[in-house]
Amino acid sequence: MTDLAALVDAMTLEEQVSLLSGADFWSVPAIPRLGIGRLIVSDGPNGARGGGGLIGGVTAAAFPVGIALGATWNPDLMRQIGVALAHETRSKGAHALLAPTVNIQRSVTNGRNFECFSEDPVLSAELAVAYIDGLQSQGVSATMKHFAGNESEIERTTMSSDIDERSLREIYLLPFEAAVKRAKVWALMSSYNKVNGTYAAENHWLLTRVLRQDWGYDGIVMSDWFGSRSCEPTVNAGLNLEMPGPPRDRGAKLVAAVEQGLVPREQVRTLALDMLRMMERSGALHDQTPHLETADDRPETRALIRRAGAEGAVLLKNDGLLPLARTGTLAVIGPNARVAQIMGGGSSQLNPHYRVTPWQGLAAALGEDALTFAPGCTNHRWEPLLTGPFTVSFHRGRNLQGPVVHTETMTNLESFWIPPVAGGAVDAADWSARITGHFTPEASGLHRVGVIAAGHARVKIDGKIIANAWEGWTKGRTYFEEGNDEVVGEVTLTAGQPCQVEVEFCVKPAENLAFSALRVGIGRPMGETEIAEAARVAAGADRAVLFVGRSGEWDTEGSDLTDIRLPGRQDDLVAAVLKANPNTVVVLQTGGPVEMPWIGQARAVLQAWYPGQECGNAIADVLFGDAEPGGRLAQTFPVRWQDNPTHSQDPLVYPGLDGHVRYDEGLFIGYRHYDRQNILPLFPFGHGLGYTTFAMSDLTASAPDASGAVTARLTVTNTGARAGSTVVQLYLRPAKAPVDRPDRELKAFAKLHLAAGEAREVTLTLPPRAFAYYDVAQGDWAIAPGAYTLAAGFSSADLALTASVTQQARRLAVGGMV
Template identity: 65%
Template sequence: MDMNDMTKTIDDLIAALTLEEQVSLLSGEDFWSLPAVERLGIAKLRVSDGPNGARGGGGLLGGVKAAAFPVGISLGASWNVELLREVGVALAAETKSKGAHMLLAPTVNIQRSVSNGRNFECYSEDPILTAELGAAYIGGLQSQGISATVKHFAGNESEIERTTMSSVIDERTLREVYLIPFEWAVKKGGTKGVMTAYNKVNGDFASEHNWLLTDVLRGDWGFDGLVMSDWFGSHSTAPTVNAGLDLEMPGPARDRGEKLIAAVEAGQVSRETIGDRVRAILSVMAWTGALADKGPHVEKAEDRPEHRALIRRAGAEGMVLLKNESVLPLPAGQRIAVIGPNAKIAQIMGGGSSQINPHYRVSPWDGLVSALGEEELVYAPGCGNARFEPLLTGALKIDYFANRTLSGEAVHSETMEAAEAFWLDMVGGGKVRADQFSARLTAQYVPERSGTYRVGIASAGLSRVYVDGKLVADAWSNWTRGRTFFEEGCDEVVGEVALEAGKPADITIEFASKDHSVLGVAAFRMGIGLPMGEADIAAAVEAAAGADVALVFIGRNGEWDTEGSDLPQIELPGAQNELVSAVARANSKTIVVLQTGGPVEMPWVDEVAGIVQAWYPGQEAGNAIADVLLGKAEPGGRLAQTFPAKWSDNPAFSQDLRVYPGLDGEVEYREGVFIGYRHYDQHGIRPLFPFGFGLSYTSFAYEAMAVDASAFEAKGAVSVSLDVRNTGTRAGSTLVQLYVSPAEAPVARPKKELKAFAKVALEPGETRRVDLTLDARAFAYFDVGTGAWLVAPGTYRLVLGTDAETLLSEETVLRTSPIVLRP
């Protein structure tokens, strides 16, 4: 069917729909789908959370298994546009396996600060890198008939009070930094879907922001797809519809339905506007095939070998070799000490709506054992790095009550495998609503050692924990909203209890739902554990001293790097810094493998022989890490975010709380366009590791660049080319970055801005010509006065580098007349 026929069909459908039926399509029916209109043969549109997998219609915990791909910051560090396209294609297959038509992905917000809880989900601090990778991901996904839903539009760069905070951002900064990835998603990626952010932008909620949704998205960029709210992220009836929000999610309707019908009848929303919103939804349904998809909704766990291989390759390509004093790759035949809290736990993803139930998890220990055998490996955890007490696992019985007071007879009973739940919609076998129930869980815990155990509980709702009948942790009596469960839960409340080794302890957890703030969430998590101490570090030191090399696997996990909660700082949690220093003193060949969702401070950077930043690389984590450590794969990553020497060096840090984390409901992006490496340039701050940095297992030579500026005066276009040669003995990849630096400008501009890049893979001795092209936008700034992009007359430096500090060569080009470009 061609576009004209499809439009005619959709117009016919709109004309045939009653007002009530039209309005029904503008809200979800449930958490993951729209209602069908059976009278006219309109089927359901189904969506699935992403972006590093396709979870399907289950909750955040459990559900049908799915492939876990590397997180955004890992893919961003690959700097590989074609890899992102491959990942998009694979995720389309994953989305289809869950019976969905739209994937809620990719996340293209900018890494403004180093402490954003969702930093791991984003690609980069740079708008052009983010935009190119995001457009490629969208292109791959949509080539298979699955719609992307690029998010979160716009200004969602912090998780602190995100559902109410107003991001105060001037228009030039918005246009030059935070909107570019969304602009590329529309213009280059052709995205069919856009998701609005929770936050306000300059005082108005993003979900009812007429300037963002109508003037910019649809007007300036020509977007004609579907705009949906984030879940519970819309707050009004007529304002959202009139501003351009097509779809309120999730369902059932809160501010639409009968309220919207009444608004139409009162003249607050026109029938024409309702038709426009329905047209956007039906167009995407027709494009994805959802309009006529009347088959049964089936979700499958498809563990595909080709996806396993892609995840393993992509994970290695995102890993960044930050330091190597001739210790990597590891030679054969060495005795290896495997140390650290992340050694035997597979940290494969961050927390929040992107988490899925993976097919499997490969830990670094598993990967090394698979590659080397266990004979030459010795293990010691050394310390912990958990944010919460260790999750209680085992058989738990849960009784549900149809009230908030644990009163009367239980209406449903079942068992759980862990003391963790995230309830949505209906619970207790579908007999009670998630916001109107209580529950009692019982289990036994058998301690392996005697000692004083810590018992922790956190909940979106009221909760408390009894051990052998004694109240130990109380998040019921004085419940206070904190930073768990998307800011709907309290911070973990911890108590202590003395337990004897081998003696079972009776655990009772009581929970009651309560009124929520914004998100309709009922949830809890309970843990119990014996704290680690100096003896554990001593055991790790002993293991390191008896080995040829010590691998220390440290970092964070999805408890820290998570949606709904920013980090308190970027110092490694727990005693990890002490562990690294102690191990390094015992073994001069100590290699740190970091798994975090962003930068960390490294007080031990000069004490260790090697550092690999491995991020959260998906379900093949341990295999990909082992591939890099053993030299089976190149550490292909280069930093897509600057690593500052200390937290206070990063762009969003300020003594003024209005800059970060926000004050009185506003967070001011006062640094403007001076974000990321631009900030470090502007203030002369030397980072720990610069933007674009990463070492290789081979070496490269770069010829001076040749510049063709013959079309610069007429069109604003410049071409740059150079030869790159692999001068080493191994295959490997390098990164060429091209920055534009205005010598003079009528407004304050960064000293340099990334405008083009190329990831180059070469065999030993191979030489390749690299061509980079700059268009007029690469030289332009946004002139607020005229509402246009302006290339000002003057001299522009073209700076070629392998990272933001390692510059190879530069040339200048000159313009004598301005160029004005429409948005």
Template identity: 65%
Template structure:
């Protein structure tokens, strides 16, 4: 169908039909128009896979790719393009047309719960990766939905807080990935953020959605709300929000028709919004898609291989004093809470039900055999007590658990996220109760900790005794997207081998903003000093010790910022004990962002593996044994301590926010720009990463807009490095960073090989955004051009002189 055809089609729609296209019909779908044979449009989360139309828990399995920060660490837009293409296949397997991805908000702080889902602290790196990812998706006819537009850099009061950001910082930092997504990648979808931007909700911010997005950048795609992120009718439609999600509508439908009749919204505006929706449906082929809805689990060998390769490409070798790569030692001690658990993804809307998970232990067993491995957990690192397997839920069509249940179903685990079709569709999803029953058999005798949190009211009983109560005195916390309470725990003495009955009673409560019900309960035996001592003993008897520590999707999750960046629980004590017991220790970190490392001076090798997707253990093993290079470079600065990062101000309005406002006081000085300005040395700088060979860079030449250097692999094996070009304005009339990343390229060379690498700098790369002039401005004078391998390793430098120049937006 041509553009002219949709221009004709939109005028064939009645006002009611046009309005129907501007809000969802269900949680993941839009209505078609049966009269004109227009098919339905379907969407799916998310950035590291296609979950499909089910709940956040369970459902049809899907391929799980590396988390956003792992893709960011690859510094490889071509690989991001490959991943985007594979994810397009995944979206199609879930019978969807639109992927709610990528997430490109900037790593403003080190404690943002959603850092794992985003690419970088640097806007140019994030922009380049977003362009590749979107191009890969849309080349196969699947729409991207770049998010969250804009100013969603923390998860505290995220649905209501106002991000106070000056226009220059917005243009130079926080809008940059979105700008390139529009101008270079031609994204078909943009998702508005929950938060307010400078006092106005993003979903009804005309400056953001119309002035910047459509007028300045020439965007012709659709803008959809985040789920329940549209709060008004006429203001959102007039501001430029095309689509309210999810359905059924809260703010449109008859309300919008009435607003048109009352003159609050023009018919032309509704027509424009409907035309945008038809254009999207045309692009993704849903106009003529009348297939029966079916979701498939397609576990493709090529996707397995890509995920494994991408996991290794994002792994950052932070430190190595000759321990890595591993040879074939006689005995390997495998230690830590992340050793036998595959931490493959963060939490929240990015999570999915993977085809499989390969833990580090399983990857090592497959590689060297179990007889050469010993194991000790040492400590725990869970935020919430581990869930129970196989429970039964009985649903009641009242909120008091009265009468006989109207539906009973088996559940794989003791966690649920109920959205629609609750209780087999036999209860009102906003007004029901449930009793969930399971059995737990302890392996050891002694006190066990039971934990429970819920978006709803709940109580937990063990063999009939009340152990946890979040029914009376329920208090809003940081779980389930800020709709749930914090976990409450209680102890019960259990006997090894003797099963106990665990019963949780649940009832709905009025929601705050997001309409769903959820719970999670679990149990574990607390560990202590004895288990750490045992881990040290196991390490002392091995040739090499591998310590797998970090966080999980319980900590790195949408809806909840971190309280600090220390490793949770007793992990620092565990690492120190193992390092003292075995000098050949490798610390393997899995986190969604920086952590403090008080033991770093004693650690001979540290590998940051992030959340690398379903091939986790295999990808990590490939790097540890040197079968592939650790290809990653840090996309975010690691500070020595939490207090060093840009948002650790004495003023709580700067972070985490105060009285409904979070003020971006640091302006453009985020990430490495902040550390340069303050003269603070980081633990590991932006762009840092080691390999198993060495590189030298020489012979800097700048001719016009081209920067050329010679890169030489001076080591004994093939490898890769990232050439990074930074620009600084030496005579600026406004406060500018000492240096800003403006170009980069991943270079692969054989041992002893040299190559000239040329990168391009445009006039825009020397400019700042002049708010008064309303455009980009290059000031006449001298600029530094620095080239090297990280923001703190820039051996080549020259100065260039630029003429004054004004550039359009």
């Protein structure tokens, strides 16, 4: 072990300060004089992208997204995924993965809902602890995010999340607390937003009082990218690392602040010492090897992703239609049938090793000759991406004048430019480009051309401007709120006749995040004819599987949804196909709940989420019964958007007003809200069916031990004819207390795999904190005296067994275990 105290004291002030800012987009500078290596990080959490931009780069394994992992309710699986992600991170030459995301699913429209585990803090905490344990067991640092209050993507870089302290402690901070105290997480990332009026990156109460003093944290806190906005406030609050580099608010500014007495020298030493400790833990401290990124496509990782995709799939409804027999013909319908929707959008996206579409998965399982296909309708947010090749020519300055200083090829018309741009041939804040190529339409008729840009752009077809996002450019909800909403123009084209495509682009000043981006798409609109054809194809087959939902264009960082209806004409398509062939399985791929006006007519509905690169194989495994649909909902599905916890007539509650979003619902989010308001959800928290049946019996609870902990025991029996899995869920109904408490709260769970006819006793331990509420006035946790009811079952709405325990009044310190 290195003597880190001696090492930090051997550093000059300038060297200590150098560790507190990035050197570039993905690394912290080395200090060769002292043999200190370079710390390199990689975006996550559903894979390790490496040092490229959001598009392209070295390929990587794409794992199921957060909500799919949350639906597994399986900490053991999460630990295995953490280990696999550590190998992926190392393959990208990195020491830390920017993951997991553990913000709570406060609303059903959060654009980043897909990236988070659950609406429940206990479920989120247990899965996060296991994920981090697996990752850090291999010497790779987790970077748990976003600390704290980032539950919406609307104006997230400036919005203040106004949350009372009790709700913060009991809901939003609990997963972070568990990870600090139990998993000993090595790094956290602060959120962009303010928390109760102060930016998270400079919030002393959050970063020092709670994190370090109350919880005893000894790791680092890094800013989200460009999320550090000041020098002295962030340093004095306890933010270790400003990312990305080069420094904007630190470096020479911080050295001067120390010399002027605005920042204590000891504070810089402390933050630098934290950095050295994290670097030693993650292997960066003495790593002098050249940075190398490789595409490590491991068979064992493929198998793990496929298994996890099936285990996260939730069978919402099944009237005997599933599992499908491998006989007869199968109509494969829908906009997601021949597209592999494997991940959400934003910083978690990566360039996968491969993508298996549902069509490919079904063809491998049944044979392509037994399948027929019709798309039925579209579900895209933006026009389908225009593929190349295309040539991009870069110019210095923003006016497309002067000589071409760099040329490169694009495989499609989407790019995300971070410094250095054009190999460093242009100033990243002052350049322009002309992109040229051709497009050959497959069919004649009207085509729609769309462009979005973090910058100014216009698209010409055969020399004529069709889509113009240059003049009159207006900020929208794309590219992390740095881009415009899609501008669409129309042009009539002839099948088989190539047309010339030219895109002109120039940079614009950044509002919050410094990058440039462009996306151009082209597509043909669909209507009644395509829906009728899909119904005809469905009617002509023995059974149909209908793939509908959203994509990473909708479920994306930087943009909340406006509702939870299926985009486009998909509800019409579902209704038409169900009428044409009642033996239809509806497969949903979304990053959260959706309304289902057709649910009464559907015999089987499977929620498959975005399950990673093995998408089609994992779905086929479940549909044909080769794998159990192992998922249980980690977020409640309401009947309609208006039923969800953040629906309010007051815009301060959601989406926010005048820079503030007020968490008026307090503790009553998720199933707590539906219980309190007596609202029947479409599918409750914890719900999920399998291909066998289970019974639960004999719930008992011990008297509290000397600490207040309680042990519950019950028996679970597989009463069906085949092996399967289920999740035992234990909820607590509290005794009367001097504060308002939810009617029931999840406190423990266990996932079981049982053979047909097998019975097993399950033991669940409730620590003292399970019975406590946070006492804001006293600054500690309190257990109110009286009787507590334990309720066990298979979902928050299916709790057939109860037992009672009596607690004495107790006080629990904030530094105690979760």
